[in-house]
Amino acid sequence: MSHGRDGSEASAGADASEPDAFEEDVLALMPALRRYSRSLARSDSDGEDLLQDCVEKVLTRRQQWRGVNLRAWAFTIMTNLNRNRHRHRALHPEVEYEEALGLVAEEQSADPLQSRRLERALDRLSAENRSVLMLVVIEGYRYQDVAEMMAIPIGTVMSRLSRARRQLAEAMKDDNVIALRRPK
Amino acid sequence: MTDEFNTVSEDELHAYVDGHLSQPERGRIEAWLEKHPARAQEVREWQAQAAALQQHFAVYAHGEEGDRALVSAHRHHGHAVASSPALVLRRIAAGLLIFAAGAVAGMYGPGIIAPVRPPETAESPDSLPRQAQSAFLVYASEVRHPVEVGADQQAHLATWLGKRLDYGLKIPNLSALGFSLVGGRLIPVNGTAGAMLMYEDGSGQRLTVLLGRNRNNRETSFRIASQGSLETFYWIDGEIGYAVTGEVPRSLLQKVADECYRQFERSDAS
Structure with a gap:
């Protein structure tokens, strides 16, 4: 029986003891990891699932971390997890509940319609192409970094980036929207 | 050119x-x-x-309240093969689906391996915590539909479940212990209609309270049943059996059980 635990965990929940340095580092990465997980996912809940799986893996594999660039390492784990999930999804297709209701991420943008089109267009990209696009565009990684993180040649990074950009543009057009506003 | x-x-x-x-x-x-x-x-x-x-x-690049709990969740559950409770639950829940199907049919047996049992065996007193635990494992890990009726319809929930249970159900308020109601669902207990209430604290840690009719009418005092890191406090009071289940320290769960007991007493009287 687990009588021994009562004392040490009496204060309940997770803040029972001080996080160690590694955990603090992971905590500091949470916002970036959350954004990246969401940028790969089909919905908010899918993104949170992926985030949790990733954090779990990062913590259970901490011995395997070589001590350089925790962020890139965590992003790599997330990228791989996501690819596996996609494989699984391809074998067991299911419609996300939120998607079925047409509720996908409408809340945050000034233009909800635009947001939905963007999400739908993104969902048409392959997991690999989407990861490269997000790592470059949102997370600001250089092509060489992405190549190392994904263990692929830089030429593959470039062709995936190219494909992602063209497919996204196509998908947005298919949706009969010309119109991502121009920057400036 | x-x-x-x-x-x-x-x-x-x-x-x-x-x-x-x-x-x-x-x-x-x-x-x-x-x-x-x-x-x-x-x-x-x-x-x-x-x-x-x-x-x-x-907009997604932000920390959330539950992050600290998520990151530290591991330490409490071993080292080498540690898994976050949520994931463990998710996996167990997946494995338990067949098992749950048995429970739904009122054929809850003593083991996962032999779910097909005549309904009569469901009625021993210790089947209550087991049913409570399997319900917890299945529903507490549900992200999207943990309950049928949400806390926003608390009055309706109490009436509905109370009616099915044939019992003047008052939904316990556990806010003093940091838990708020998520909602509830109808669930088979001992082969008849029972109720499950779910609560959640600020970090998303969940608890369930299961109520089922107890035809044997055997009273019990507070008892504890553990299954791994899952703890259940249960008691049978007259025709109703109660089970409070969670993956929280036993001391906290006991407080929750005490609180539920006090508040159910009052609902019985009213």
């Missing part, structure tokens, strides 16, 4: 869009783009895409 400029590669266009180029390189690309309007159009599209993506996902 202007062959000297005709040296811009696709890769360079991406690097231009992604801001990886030095000022002179940018100048060279821009001069080239002026002479290649189709590519310039494409580059503008990519720039607009990038801006839209950055804007779209920027």
Whole structure:
């Protein structure tokens, strides 16, 4: 029986003891990891699932971390997890509940319609192409970094980036929207 | 024509869009783009895409209250093969689906291996905590539909479940212990209609309270049943059996059980 635990965990929940340095580092990465997980996912809940799986893996594999660039390492784990999930999804297709209701991420943008089109267009990209696009565009990684993180040649990074950009543009057009506003 | 400029590669266009180029390189690309309007159009599209993506996902780059709990969740559950409780639950829940199907049919047996049992065996007193635990494992890990009726319809929930249970159900208020109601669902207990209430604390840690009719009418005092890190406090009071289940320290769960007991007493009286 687990009588021994009562004392040490009496204060309940997770803040029972001080996080160690590694955990603090992971905590500091949470916002970036959350954004990246969401940028790969089909919905908010899918993104949170992926985030949790990733954090779990990062913590259970901490011995395997070589001590350089925790962020890139965590992003790599997330990228791989996501690819596996996609494989699984391809074998067991299911419609996300939120998607079925047409509720996908409408809340945050000034233009909800635009947001939905963007999400739908993104969902048409392959997991690999989407990861490269997000790592470059949102997370600001250089092509060489992405190549190392994904263990692929830089030429593959470039062709995936190219494909992602063209497919996204196509998908947005298919949706009969010309119109991502121009920057400036 | 202007062959000297005709040296811009696709890769360079991406690097231009992604801001990886030095000022002179940018100048060279821009001069080239002026002479290649189709590519310039494409580059503008990519720039607009990038801006839209950055804007779209920027809102997600924040910490959340539960992050600390998520990160520290591991320490409490072993080292080498540690798993976050949520994941463990998710996995167990998946494995338990067959098992749950048995429970739904009122055929809850003593083991996962032999779910097909006549309903009569469901009625021993210790089947209550087991049913409570399997319900917890199945529903507490549900992200989207943990309950049928949410806390926003608390009055309706109490009436509905009370009616099915044939019992004046008052939903306990556990806010003093940091838990708020998520909602409830109808659930088979001992082969007849029972009720499950779910609560959650600020970190998303969940508890369930199971109520089922107890035809044997055997009273019990408070008892504890553990299954791994899952703890259940249960008691049978007259015709109703109660079970409070959670993956929280036993001391906390006991407080919850005490609180439920006190509040159910009152609902019985009313």
